[in-house]
Amino acid sequence: MPLEPWTGPAILLVDLDAFFASVEQLDHPGWRGKPVIVGGDADKHGVVSTASYEARCFGVHSAMPASTARRLCPDGIWTHGHFDRYNEMSRAIMDIVRNETPYVQQVSIDEAFADVTPTAVNREHPAIVARRIQQCVEELGVTCSVGVGSSKTIAKIASDIDKPRGLTVVYPGRERSFLAPLPVRTLSGIGAAAEAKLKARGMTTLGDIADADEAQLVRLFGKNGHVMYVRANGGDDAPVVTDDLVKSVSNETTFAIDLVCRDEVEAAMATMAAKVGRRLRRKGLKGRTLGLKVRFDDLSFRSVQRRLDHPSDDELAYTPLLYRMIDEVWRPGIPVRLLGVSMTGFDTEENVQESLFALADEVPNADDVAPVVKDEEKRRGLIKATDLVKDRFGESAVRFGRELRGEGNTTGSASKNPADYR
Structure with a gap:
């Protein structure tokens, strides 16, 4: 059928259908057509990251406690997931979107906005662009649903109307x-x-x-x-943000068994601090504000942050400060369900509220805390050496002893934050 003319802004929201589960079904042909659940362990505070549409027929959905999902779908196929593979597929799909327009804003590993507003040079109808993206994605072995509208709000809502493989177009004036x-x-x-x-x-x-x-x-x-x-009322002038300005680099972990001892908590903080430091170095960033978040077994949380004397990407320098910060929000014996470490403040006009954590307003300067290795030259040499080993042999190829202490005490649940896969 002929398409109605399109005038004005045109925004797409490309949403990959049950992405993690779809990739698992692609890579495991025997799982196709069966209920697949990607998530954490049911007996370790795990949650569902993604459920295939076959599993959703049983009432299973993302963010559901794994124990509930297991009860609803006892014959489901469970996997903790293969996150490097998801990241690989996500990059390939985002490249497809960027081949259509340079104005792409990736909001998660499986979602992206794209501005495909017709111009004097390119008058192609937005619905045609959307369908072409769908076809190219299907050639990779997974599917997506696309919403087309005059704003990000309309595109987002439209993308959820007809899943999977949906294409919903809301013409200007009908919002x-x-x-x-x-x-x-x-x-x-x-x-x-x-x-x-x-x-x-x-x-x-x-x-x-x-x-x-x-x-x-x-x-x-x-x-x-x-x-x-x-x-x-159908209005929304929020633009598709194409820059990659990073406001926060963070890592957090939910534990299968609550932590109650100080050595366990310090080991977990050291592990997350190391991941944050490595991500900072990969991005060429140094931050001024260190944040710590703690969630307890009653699901309440506390947070604290400190401003560093100098911008840092060196976990061997700032990890000892985390050991002091934890004393402000926790005492040994109180069960800890989740810990998170963040670094913000990458430019002169720092806005700490852009952190992934909801942190306190007060940001006092850091105390004079000695680094793990006092000699800066030796410390930087050690970090450089471990980075080289990890680049060649993988993230788990070399770790400090304190990082091994809590190994295995995680829920196995996965995040959809694209930063967690880089």
Whole structure:
């Protein structure tokens, strides 16, 4: 059928269908057509990272506790995943998208926005571009769903309408009618608490929000109320951000068995600090603000951060500082479910709130803490040598003894943050 003319901005959201599970089914032909679950161990606080559509028929979904998923789908095929493989596939797919337009914003390992607005030079219809991307992705052995709209909000919602292999096009001028019947939770940023407030005032659909008094929404939600109102009416001028400005480099781990002893906690912090340091060096970055996040067995969390005297990518220098920081938020004997280490402050106009962690506002300077190896030349030489070994033989080829102490005490769950695969 002929396509209607397109005028104005055109944004795609390319969303890979059950990506981790789809790659596993591609690589294991015997798993095709069967319920595949990628995630952590059911008896170790694990969660589901991705479930194939066959597993979703049993009610299994991402972020579900692995124990619940096992109960719902006892015959499911479980795997912790092969993350290097997922990263390899993700890069190949993102290259397909970038072959269509240089304006690509990858938001996770399996999602990316792309600006394909027709121009005087290239008048190709956005729906044709979207379908071509789908076909190229299918040639790699996995599938994707694509939403096409005049904004990132519309494209994101459209991509979820018809999965898997869906292609949903919302033409300019039809945004409000497209959004009106959808539940309020469909809009990004509206969680359970916001939904409850809206429902208490009789607003259950995006159409209800669009028809509401904007001033009332602002009173309820502050500036987010304005954003909510604009987006429910089909507006959204957020651009596709193509730069790779890094605001935070971080690593966090959820433990299969809660940590209660200081030596276990220090070993875990050292392991994450080493991963953060290596990622900093790979990106050519040095940060000024070190962050530590702790989640306890009751799922509450505390966090603390310190400003370093000098920008650093050297975990042997800043790990001892983490050992002091932990004393501000934890005491031995209190069960620790998760630990996270972050580094921010990569430019002169540092904005620490852009961290992956929700950290405190206070950022006092670091105490005078001695590095693991005091001689800087020897320390840098040791780091360079270990980096070279890891580059050649893999990340686990060389580790300090303290990093081995907690080996195996993880849930096996996977993140979709692309930084965790680089």
